[in-house]
Amino acid sequence: MLGYYVKLAARSLRRNPGITSLMVLAIALGISVCVMMLTVYHGMSSNPIWWKNDRLYAVTLDSWDVQEPADDEHPDLPPWQLTYNDAAAVAASTIPLHQVRMVKTTAVLVPEDVAAGAQPERVMLRVTSADFFTMFDTPFLYGGGWQAAADAGPEPVIVLSREMNEKFFAGENSVGRILRWNDRAFRVTGVLDDWHPSPKFYDLNNGGFDDPEDAYVPFGWIAALELRSMGNTNCWKPESRNSYADFLNSECVWIQSWVELPDAAARASMQAFLDAYVADQRKAGRFARPDNNRLTPVDQWLADNRVVRDDNRLLVALAFAFLAVCLLNTVGLLLAKFLGNASVTGIRRALGASRRQVFLQHLTEAGLLAAAGALGGLVLAALGLLGLRALYATGSAGFRNIMHVDGWSLVMTVMLAVFAALAAGLYPAWRVGRLAPAVYLKTQ
Amino acid sequence: MFRDIRPVLSALLRNRTGAVLVGLQVAIALAVLVNAVYIVKQRVDLIGRPTGLDVGNIFVLSSAGFTQDHDRYATMREDLAWLRSLPDVRAATSTNAIPLSGGGSSTGIATTPEASSEQTVPMNYFQVDEDGLEALGVTLAAGRNFRADEILPPDLNSDRAIPQVIITKALARSLFRTDDAVGKVVYDAFGRPTTVIGVIEHMQGSWLSWDKVDHVALVPEVASWSDNAYLVRTRPGTRAAVMRQAEEHLAASNTTRLIKFVRPLDYYRDRSYLSDRNMAVFLVTVTVLLAGVTALGIFALATFNVNVRTRQVGTRRAVGARRADIVRYFLVENWLVTTAGVVLGCALALAAGYQLSRQFELPRLDLYYLTGGVLALWLLGLAAAWQPARRAAKISPSMATRTI
Numbered sequence: 001m002l003g004y005y006v007k008l009a010a011r012s013l014r015r016n017p018g019i020t021s022l023m024v025l026a027i028a029l030g031i032s033v034c035v036m037m038l039t040v041y042h043g044m045s046s047n048p049i050w051w052k053n054d055r056l057y058a059v060t061l062d063s064w065d066v067q068e069p070a071d072d073e074h075p076d077l078p079p080w081q082l083t084y085n086d087a088a089a090v091a092a093s094t095i096p097l098h099q100v101r102m103v104k105t106t107a108v109l110v111p112e113d114v115a116a117g118a119q120p121e122r123v124m125l126r127v128t129s130a131d132f133f134t135m136f137d138t139p140f141l142y143g144g145g146w147q148a149a150a151d152a153g154p155e156p157v158i159v160l161s162r163e164m165n166e167k168f169f170a171g172e173n174s175v176g177r178i179l180r181w182n183d184r185a186f187r188v189t190g191v192l193d194d195w196h197p198s199p200k201f202y203d204l205n206n207g208g209f210d211d212p213e214d215a216y217v218p219f220g221w222i223a224a225l226e227l228r229s230m231g232n233t234n235c236w237k238p239e240s241r242n243s244y245a246d247f248l249n250s251e252c253v254w255i256q257s258w259v260e261l262p263d264a265a266a267r268a269s270m271q272a273f274l275d276a277y278v279a280d281q282r283k284a285g286r287f288a289r290p291d292n293n294r295l296t297p298v299d300q301w302l303a304d305n306r307v308v309r310d311d312n313r314l315l316v317a318l319a320f321a322f323l324a325v326c327l328l329n330t331v332g333l334l335l336a337k338f339l340g341n342a343s344v345t346g347i348r349r350a351l352g353a354s355r356r357q358v359f360l361q362h363l364t365e366a367g368l369l370a371a372a373g374a375l376g377g378l379v380l381a382a383l384g385l386l387g388l389r390a391l392y393a394t395g396s397a398g399f400r401n402i403m404h405v406d407g408w409s410l411v412m413t414v415m416l417a418v419f420a421a422l423a424a425g426l427y428p429a430w431r432v433g434r435l436a437p438a439v440y441l442k443t444q
Numbered sequence: 445m446f447r448d449i450r451p452v453l454s455a456l457l458r459n460r461t462g463a464v465l466v467g468l469q470v471a472i473a474l475a476v477l478v479n480a481v482y483i484v485k486q487r488v489d490l491i492g493r494p495t496g497l498d499v500g501n502i503f504v505l506s507s508a509g510f511t512q513d514h515d516r517y518a519t520m521r522e523d524l525a526w527l528r529s530l531p532d533v534r535a536a537t538s539t540n541a542i543p544l545s546g547g548g549s550s551t552g553i554a555t556t557p558e559a560s561s562e563q564t565v566p567m568n569y570f571q572v573d574e575d576g577l578e579a580l581g582v583t584l585a586a587g588r589n590f591r592a593d594e595i596l597p598p599d600l601n602s603d604r605a606i607p608q609v610i611i612t613k614a615l616a617r618s619l620f621r622t623d624d625a626v627g628k629v630v631y632d633a634f635g636r637p638t639t640v641i642g643v644i645e646h647m648q649g650s651w652l653s654w655d656k657v658d659h660v661a662l663v664p665e666v667a668s669w670s671d672n673a674y675l676v677r678t679r680p681g682t683r684a685a686v687m688r689q690a691e692e693h694l695a696a697s698n699t700t701r702l703i704k705f706v707r708p709l710d711y712y713r714d715r716s717y718l719s720d721r722n723m724a725v726f727l728v729t730v731t732v733l734l735a736g737v738t739a740l741g742i743f744a745l746a747t748f749n750v751n752v753r754t755r756q757v758g759t760r761r762a763v764g765a766r767r768a769d770i771v772r773y774f775l776v777e778n779w780l781v782t783t784a785g786v787v788l789g790c791a792l793a794l795a796a797g798y799q800l801s802r803q804f805e806l807p808r809l810d811l812y813y814l815t816g817g818v819l820a821l822w823l824l825g826l827a828a829a830w831q832p833a834r835r836a837a838k839i840s841p842s843m844a845t846r847t848i
Contacts, residue, residue, distance in 0.1 A: 022740065022744070026737055026740070029733060029737065030737075033730060033733070065561065067560070067561040067562075068561055106508075106671070108508050108509070108510035108701075108702050109510075110510050120510050120702045121702075122508060122702055122704045180510075181510075182510070182511070182512055183511050183512045228669075238632075238633030238634050240603055240634070241601065241603045242601060242603065243601050244601050246601070247601065309719070310803075310804040310805075311719065311723050313803075313804075314483075314800070314804060315723075315726055318476060318480070318726075318727070318730055319730070321472055321475070321476050321734075322476070322730055322733065322734050322737075324472055325469050325472050325473060325476075325734055325737055325738060325741075326737055328465050328466075328468050328469045328472075328741065329465075329469060329737055329738075329740060329741040329744070331465055332461075332462055332465040332466060332741055332744060332745060333744055335461060335462065335465075336462065336744070336745075336748045340748075340751075340752075388722075391722045391725060392718065392722065394711075394714065394715055394718060395715075395718055431461075
């Protein structure tokens with residue numbers, strides 16, 4: 001039966017190619033704009049490590065000024081980074097299964113044998129703890145991370161991104177080879193495979209879609225090399241800082257801290273640990289604000305830090321308004337078409353087609369239109385996303401990476417197509433089924 | 445014209461569905477159009493704000509040493525001396541941060557030594573030398589520039605007092621409620637005094653999305669952030685050539701450092717406004733498409749109405765209606781539909797505007813935009829119905845007697 005309906009619908013659509021292509025175009029435009037905006041929105045709001053959402057927590061403590069919150073616009077949130085000393089105190093806890101403290105900085109790395117053609121490169125560097133790689137499930141192409149003992153030493157070991165390994169070692173297995181940083185020889189322990197978590201949940205300082213760093217070294221190098229953050233360093237307290245040691249001991253927040261807590265019990269004891277630490281610090285005159293010690297899971301962390309911007313929500317709303325106009329347009333055209341063809345329907349009814357059959361026949365036609373529109377819409381959306389990438393050519397690669405047709409876009413397209421078929425087809429099909437056949441038979 | 449309304453209206457009411465559909469399209473189109481144009485206008489204004497800087501003639505060069513014996517300050521002195529010796533370079537200074545880039549330093553200052561945090565005004569500061577004013581291309585409204593002997597040596601780790609500062613008018617107004625700040629004293633967080641020696645007409649600082657982006661101060665200090673960065677201002681038309689020349693020369697002049705980047709200042713401004721610009725592009729694109737689809741809907745309805753009334757039009761023509769009467773009939777009909785949509789659309793537009801201002805903290809919709817939107821949709825409606833109405837007018841009176 002369906003096959004017959006489809007044949008009927010196709011014949012009817014071929015009869016008025018002008019109107020048919022107008023309707024397909026309207027549906028395609030509406031669906032393409034929706035799919036584009038939803039793809040971008042979904043990419044921005046996705047959790048790149050969802051399988052560990054109930055295990056990974058960002059640690060934040062409200063060490064800020066008693067007179068004002070860290071962020072005027074969101075006074076309920078503590079500052080999003082820790083002081084150097086607070087991060088050290090959190091790291092001293094044995095409750096987490098894994099934990100990292102870290103900062104993004106920059107360096108110039110020099111290959112040992114410059115004559116071989118590789119040049120010194122300016123790199124973005126993550127100075128972090130040994131657990132970083134296991135905690136965040138980073139894929140390794142060669143080798144692996146470093147031992148926890150290397151953090152404190154600190155030992156001159158380094159993990160490279162795949163891209164940096166291409167630049168320095170032409171993509172060969174470089175484990176055990178040397179890169180020089182400030183005349184120190186750093187030994188490569190591992191090379192990451194492609195790894196572009198987006199949003200870059202573990203450090204949102206430089207925007208939600210900042211690219212991952214080019215290389216990773218143990219956390220102890222911060223103090224050893226007197227490094228500064230390439231992200232934000234926020235200070236509230238007027239305190240005399242006359243040396244790097246003063247800076248490390250200051251109330252400035254600049255260190256990111258994450259813990260992995262396998263279950264609710266671990267989470268509760270970690271929370272108790274933080275509360276006890278803050279209570280203890282109060283005795284020393286710190287933490288004048290009310291208790292606000294947080295363990296924030298990844299999805300909440302992304303929401304708290306407003307990774308999805310208002311503009312993106314607005315664009316999704318705009319896309320649906322546009323789709324509504326396109327569908328209203330299609331309803332009008334379809335109705336005019338069905339009613340214009342009422343005499344044929346009248347004959348069908350007179351020959352015994354039920355209202356239900358007439359309704360389904362016309363709905364099939366709407367479905368066919370929506371399917372064609374969705375196909376066209378998907379092509380337009382793919383082109384549109386290419387256009388978007390061009391518009392963001394100077395932005396971060398991580399943001400451009402979410403702008404392509406993926407499985408989610410396909411699912412959205414199918415859902416929108418079904419919606420479009422029903423929204424555009426239900427009313428006209430119902431109307432045409434209600435026509436009294438006799439009237440149309442008479443005029444013939 | 446108005447005597448036509450009654451018959452048109454009764455014809456419309458007898459066949460409502462098509463008109464209702466088009467009216468709804470017009471309503472949504474108006475709501476989207478008005479709010480989209482309003483948001484685009486805000487973004488365009490935001491991007492078009494004056495920077496106070498000679499953006500088109502400035503470039504930024506940053507370099508980093510990679511050996512322990514690399515003397516970054518000796519390198520800085522050599523680099524700046526060489527840059528300043530170029531005939532096409534007007535000025536060059538070292539800097540701790542790049543204006544308009546989204547990165548920079550700020551601190552709080554006040555007009556009394558013992559200020560509470562409410563009395564403290566945030567200030568975005570740039571460490572520059574005596575060439576700073578000229579290198580930025582900002583205008584000094586009052587007071588004087590730094591002298592070479594006032595530039596403090598580099599010192600990354602200390603929090604020392606700064607004897608002199610040059611501030612923008614906007615910062616002066618926030619501090620003293622007047623532009624006339626030369627000779628006045630401001631205090632840092634430790635209550636140590638700094639004298640204002642000059643006032644800049646206007647300058648945007650590091651963070652273009654900050655409401656105090658013009659609260660800028662120049663501080664006489666050799667920049668000491670981790671890597672060397674210079675702001676270089678060239679004579680008009682020579683920037684690209686000087687950039688190439690500088691990159692080549694500086695890369696070769698010192699082999700223990702790497703030139704990190706050489707970029708025109710426009711790069712940073714464009715990057716900072718990227719999402720605002722693109723938002724405007726999206727809104728304009730979707731709005732144009734929306735207007736197109738709506739016009740198509742109006743056109744289709746008018747065409748349909750003309751087609752089903754061929755015989756009626758023929759009859760009217762046969763009993764004496766002129767072509768102009770026929771055109772008017774269809775235009776009035778279409779105008780009624782558009783108007784009904786526009787009325788509904790005004791309510792929708794205001795509701796949407798209210799929601800936007802509440803949820804996204806946008807300013808409330810300006811009513812001029814609504815008026816403009818109504819006029820635009822009326823015109824769009826007339827334009828879309830014009831061709832079908834003209835076609836109706838061409839229907840021959842003889843159609844009255846023909847069966848279709």
